[in-house]
Amino acid sequence: MDDVRMIEVKEEILADNNQVAAGVRDQLRSKKTLLINLMSSPGSGKTSLILRTVEGLKQGVKLGVIEADIDSKVDAEKVAARGIPAIQLRTGGFCHLDATMVTQGIDALSANILDLIIIENVGNLVCPAEFDTGAHKNVMILSVPEGDDKPLKYPLMFSICDVLLVNKIDYLSLSDFDLAAMRKRVLALNPNIKIIEVSCKTGAGLEEWIAWLQKEVESFRSGQRSK
Amino acid sequence: MHELPITESILKIVLKHADKNNVRQVMAIHLRIGKLSDLEDDWIQRYFDYLSKGTVAQGAKLIIERTPIILQCNSCKTSYEADMAAIGDAVCPACGQTDSTLISGREYYIKDMEVQ
Numbered sequence: 001m002d003d004v005r006m007i008e009v010k011e012e013i014l015a016d017n018n019q020v021a022a023g024v025r026d027q028l029r030s031k032k033t034l035l036i037n038l039m040s041s042p043g044s045g046k047t048s049l050i051l052r053t054v055e056g057l058k059q060g061v062k063l064g065v066i067e068a069d070i071d072s073k074v075d076a077e078k079v080a081a082r083g084i085p086a087i088q089l090r091t092g093g094f095c096h097l098d099a100t101m102v103t104q105g106i107d108a109l110s111a112n113i114l115d116l117i118i119i120e121n122v123g124n125l126v127c128p129a130e131f132d133t134g135a136h137k138n139v140m141i142l143s144v145p146e147g148d149d150k151p152l153k154y155p156l157m158f159s160i161c162d163v164l165l166v167n168k169i170d171y172l173s174l175s176d177f178d179l180a181a182m183r184k185r186v187l188a189l190n191p192n193i194k195i196i197e198v199s200c201k202t203g204a205g206l207e208e209w210i211a212w213l214q215k216e217v218e219s220f221r222s223g224q225r226s227k
Numbered sequence: 228m229h230e231l232p233i234t235e236s237i238l239k240i241v242l243k244h245a246d247k248n249n250v251r252q253v254m255a256i257h258l259r260i261g262k263l264s265d266l267e268d269d270w271i272q273r274y275f276d277y278l279s280k281g282t283v284a285q286g287a288k289l290i291i292e293r294t295p296i297i298l299q300c301n302s303c304k305t306s307y308e309a310d311m312a313a314i315g316d317a318v319c320p321a322c323g324q325t326d327s328t329l330i331s332g333r334e335y336y337i338k339d340m341e342v343q
Contacts, residue, residue, distance in 0.1 A: 004341050007248050013236045013258075013335040095229055126265050127229035151315040156263045158315075159329055185315030188325040191301065 017131055020099035024106065024134025034116045034220040035102075036213075037135030039157065041150075042123030044143035045167040047075045048200035049209075050118055054082050056210035057116075061217055064114045066105035068097045068122050075120060085112050096127035099134045116217050125154040137216065143168040144175055148182035151189060159189045163196065165209060170199040230266055233335070234274040238284060240337055245283050248342065253287040255341040261294050262311055263332040287340070296332035300324055 012018070028035050040046050050065060057063065065086040067076040076088035087108040089101055102119060109117065119135060121128045140161045142150055145168060151158045158164070164186060172179070183195060194212065198205035237256070245253055260266060268291050279285045299306045300319035309317040318325050 004254055004343055006339050007244055007250070007342055008339045009240065009244050009256075009337040010339070011240050011337050013233060013240065013337060016236060016239075094232070098232065130229060130264065131232075152312060155311065155314045156265075156333070159263075184325065188315050188317060188327065189329075191326045191328075 017098050021132035021134040024099055024103060025136060032220050033114050034217050035135045037119045037121055037133045037138045039121045039128045040141035041125055041146055044141045044146060045200045046120050046141060047078055050079060050120060052200050052206055054084055056206055058214060061116060062114045064109045064112055064117045066117060066119045068120060085109055091122055095124050096122055096131050097133055098131045102133045115221060125157045129157040129160055137162045139163040141165045141167050144171045144177045148178045151185035155189050158186050161193055163194045166197045167200055169197045169204060170202045230270040230274050234271055234278055238278050241284050241340060242282060250283055250342040252343045253284040253340055255288045255290055257338040258289060258291045259294055259334050259336040259338055260291055261332040261334040262296050294331055294334045297330050298327040299330050301326040301328060
């Protein structure tokens, strides 16, 4: 019988995905297309935010949307009804998008020259945080009815995002959601995150979100490297 | 929840190294996974057992070392360990500040494997 021997492996398990993601980022940067990865729990308002963003962005910003859902195309139809090119990726049971799936979405949108592509990731605060999609910026939504303890339960998601949109603030007076406690928990995980309170229903706070996005799009269009 | 794609990646890397080293049987695989990951050890093993059927890695045991969540205080640079459940409420034990940077806890790494 052969002796048992040890082989050194020393490899990152997610190296393949990370490499594809880095390729997506570079390719889109050279085309001056900003890629945003939007993540949240189911029902916190990702599709509503995208529809509000379509209304709010300046004329002339060309937007495309990659929708991910386990098995439906309801979201893409809502976006396409506004005249925005939208691709629905059905993840077929997968709980997140990876960089290869995003590549398929980008290819399917490639007939359009775009300034901005928003990925609506699968509604889930766990898995999407682990897989780099190739996005230049990660944005998440936490809605008031979900509770202020979510940063304690899903720390990884809060730690990887550039922007946190706290949605449904019109519901704040009806709930015991503690904005200050939530803010403190999120900033402890991620001191650089930008927190914006919004309501996709009333429109409150959306101008700050649109201004941030518009600035990012413009810095990409002018070929500047955004931080 | 995302154990399946992670396990597929593990198997792919393991088989690549097994092939390179003329391995007849993989006995065990040593992994390093950060505590911030929500992966369940039992499920990774179950998926691995299923995916590895008919390969030289069939029957291999996954031995998972969990690396701690380490934060570094942005004010005084002290490093300290945090618990997953309390990470959002973590404060620096040296100076009491909450502003910190994550320096360990997200690892997904294959160290080595025992083979015949």
